[in-house]
Amino acid sequence: MTDNGDGAPLIELENVNKYFGTLHVLKDINLTVSRGEVLVVIGPSGGGKSTLCRTMNRLETIDSGKIIFDGRELPAEGRALAALRSEVGMVFQQFNLFAHKTIRENVTLGPTKVRKTPKEQADKRAMELLERVGIANQADKYPAQLSGGQQQRAAIARALAMDPKMVLFDEPTSALDPEMVQEVLDVMIGLARDGMTMVVVTHEMGFARRAANRVVFMADGQIVEETTPDEFFTNPKTDRAKDFLSKILTH
Amino acid sequence: MTDNGDGAPLIELENVNKYFGTLHVLKDINLTVSRGEVLVVIGPSGGGKSTLCRTMNRLETIDSGKIIFDGRELPAEGRALAALRSEVGMVFQQFNLFAHKTIRENVTLGPTKVRKTPKEQADKRAMELLERVGIANQADKYPAQLSGGQQQRAAIARALAMDPKMVLFDEPTSALDPEMVQEVLDVMIGLARDGMTMVVVTHEMGFARRAANRVVFMADGQIVEETTPDEFFTNPKTDRAKDFLSKILTH
Amino acid sequence: GGDKTYATVLEKVQDGGTVVVGTKWDQPSLGLKKGAEPEGFDVDVAKAVLKEMNGGKDVQITWKESASSNREPFLQNGTVDIIFATYSITEARKQKVTFGGPYVVAHQDVMVRGNDTSISTPQDLKGKRICKAAGSNSYKRITDPPPDGQLDLDAQLVDAANYSECVQKLQGNNLDAVTTDDLILAGFAKQAAASGGQFKVLGQPFTDEKYGVGLKKGDTKTCEAVNAAIKKLWDNGTMKQLQEKWFGGIQGLKLTESAPPAEGCA
Amino acid sequence: MDELIQYGPFLAEGFLENIKLALVAGVISLIFGTVLVSMRVSPTPVLRAAGTIYVNVVRNTPLTLVLAFSALGLSDTLGLTFSTVPRVNSFWVVGLGLAAYTSAFVCEALRSGINTVPLGQAEAARSIGLTFMQSLTLIILPQAFRSVIAPLGSVMIAMIKNTTVATAGGYLADAAANMKEVFDTTGASIPIFLGIVLAFMAVTLPVGYFTGWLARRLAVVR
């Protein structure tokens, strides 16, 4: 647990609904994340966690409701939307590093092309960030030459390079070999300590316990439970949550 | 821990070597698995665990050494090899259910075509097995319609349908969503309790602790450590093993 | 070629433009590509006629291959200006093309393998395999009744892309006779003899094939100039001399003795 | 439009030849393509090499030349005759040439069909004790066959269009040859061209839709 998570709201979701065809994937979601808060989203597969995460930078559109980021409703398109996205970093399960660019270029591409930061300045900042996630020595390799853990840390550096107000993580460690999970979680824990606002979809209890301010349990498109990590893991309220925890905790 | 694992040797590997081109993937492996024993193979990625497992039913040939199963050297080809394989079940990481057949057909195919079991009898047995792994109600669906956990349980049923003397598991849970891991492990634990001889490549400590008689730690094509699960997890001897465990146990 | 456009080919000739002349490129002794330019009787006649049309001055010529199957489209398209390519004047073709000439009269005849004794007259072609070259109408004289044809025999047609292929097939015993204009046959026989091949032309002509000069339909101005030139060339002995040059000394071949009467331009 | 009506029967006659050629070449190429693919995937290096060489040579030769070879080489020189009536003979010679060409593509389509079956399927089949023939007939071919329908459809469509090159094999009776003959008289006629194109589409589109539909219907969901 850290000492952040008590700021003003940074992002607010109000009665958000989302359908895929006839499938109702987000059902009347209300959720607020404050500045500096670390929110962990947990729940069974297909419950809508990724979709929730993706609506927050409008990679998915919503069918009804409102999403307010930093005081303004999410823009629908064009420059304004691009600008918003540059303020909300995103880290994907599959890393999604640009395969045709080196690690350094992956990190500088956003700042130079979107923010028009001068090349040297972007390069300098990129190296600082790569240093921070511990892969500065890999800067000139291509993504495919790196291990999964290194790629994911590069992806985090890429997200941070835009100086986002918030970072979304969608199962950042579940595509990794087990021995690489911890090195990525360590970077995320550091980030949380530094006061970054984070929404993290993950099943890693260790991370939730050590870094989260709040846990949201989602199933069937609904927020079923919303509480502190300790409370959630030691004393879940709903049967859904109990059942789910029993499945993932035994092994 | 169960009370089995004290029978006569079922499979013995003597000085087994295997190369992929110039890459030496199995280096002078000596290993014996007794009847009723459950052996867990653990180790870093690329260490040769899968290859070891696959040599035991000759999905990979070996370049030197000997593999003796049930008193006879592994046959090299033809009917004898097919017959051997029908006695050694195999469960793959990617399930590998026959995509164009229903679950029931997947399970009955071996018995009817290899063992010439009459159709009704094979069907009956298939339903018993599907019952046992808990997916009898999915019998007439196609693999793609099932969740990963259900598919893997079907794959176990398919292996069991041949009444094998031994079952090989190659990371049976690592392609699964976390909440589905336990349902598969439960089936495997039950199988171990019933005295099946099993070789299991896995990173699941819980399973190793509860079901294994012995743990083999493999790295770089060699068996680095071979001991009981308790001993291995609490008191690893080699630096390689210590390092590996530190990485996968922290989170 | 040339950037200027001309109403008639005659204008182009007289203005010193480069004339595109269509000839065969694969017909020994008539139009056969050897080196940069084709050579043969048709080629020489074309040069002489054009020179005559230009008042005795040499004309710049671009040679363009005009296979039997492409002669009409090439004239219609303007791919070529004028064609000298064993082009028999027929009523059907007159619908599509304006013909100058004829400048020479060939006769349909039959060529068979040297050792073939079963065919000695055109009538013997009954039941035999004869060649049908794409774009050529010669086979009709054998298989069809008048007016299009002549002999109305039951011969079997073997398709071929052109007459060299016909000759190849004749040589390989894949057909029994090639029947078309004697000048064409003579050219092949002469060429084959030079390299050890054995063909004989029956020497029994049974049609008159009036070789005309192909012009775009309606270009009567040029047509008349062509006719005048041809008359001149007959009168001064050039035509006779050219026939001698290319077909002299071939057995059984009746060369045209005097200027064939002009057909009139339409 | 008048031209289309006037020459319609003549063109239709030609088009019928295209269809007949397509049927002949279709059947033969499927058979020959299957033989070729068996060679290409056999464990015998010599057969594999022979199959590979055939496919690579034929695929890289213009169809025009393949048909010419079929007529001059196979028929005229090697004496392969199907009929004493030359017209009929040329038909079969062209059909055979087209089939020889198309079978290289059929072979490749079948081969990549086998290629779409994941290795794991074969390993699973082996590991329950199925023999070579059993895993081939029960597991691999049924799955390969399904993924091969659509590509085979494209091969057949290409083959149908290729019947227009029959002229190159000395068969001057198809729609393209007839269209050319008509154009010599009429000049380019848009109605005639469109008429023939539509006639071809009337054959190729249903083939495409049918194979596409069948492929989707039988698709193995993985």
Add this chain to the structure above:
Amino acid sequence: MSTTSVLFDAPGPRARVRNGLLTVVSIIAVGAVLYGIYRGFDAKGQWEGRIWEPFIRWETWDVYIIPGLIGTLRAAAVAAVLALVFGAVFGLARLSDHAWIRVPAGLVVEVFRAIPLLLLIFFIFYLLPTVMGGGDYAFIAVVLGLTLYNGSVLAEVVRAGVLSVPKGQSEAAYAVGMRKNQVMRLVLLPQAVTAMMPAIVSQLVVLLKDTALGYIIAYVDLLNTGFKILPAAFFGSLIPAAIVIGVIYVALNMALSAFATWLEKRSRRSRKTAAPPVAPPGPAAVPMGPATPGRTALEGME
């Protein structure tokens, strides 16, 4: 070598003996076929030195073969460039968000793919003079026909290439705040090009091969000079000419095909694209392997 394939198990001793026998039998069979062909040609005198002799003379190459080859390569080169431009424009147009661009582009592509190329060439050849006045349109007709047809196929390759880049790549690009055209320009196209290069080159082989259709409208190409005029000038050399011309075509196309295969291997291994190689278009088009990148079927067979 342990090569696992979907069809065959690693061979044991008996399988090796059986394969050996089969090898001997097939050598005999293949040999018999080749000998039969040799004898057949021999019986018709096709190996006589006289009819092959022209091909060792420089004039033959200078007058007939090389000019024809130049004609073929010229048509192929011009058509290739135009087809690539056509393909790029229409391929991207088909990906447009605007239906008024996407739909007509799709229609054009589908129609030109459906027309038999020879008919298209004929039609253009006969049509041009009526709309543009007299002239030699053989070259233009060949090039235009090849461009429209192959361009349409290439349009599909371009589209497939862009679509083959995993969705995650564009999502990641959007997530750092890029605009649509930046995503296309900076992320999708560079990766798509690597993925579609082999398919493009394969299609260029088809294009080069199809220049031979020009022969039928008397375009002066290799087939025309080498296969029609040359045998007329050298009596009896039709079959030798066909063989020589055939070898030249096969060599040219194989060189290009080999290049395509090399490119494909390279892009399959490529670290610089997340996209799997696009399937070669046309008759051989086959959906690329299984969705999950894994070893399949015949891997290791060649």
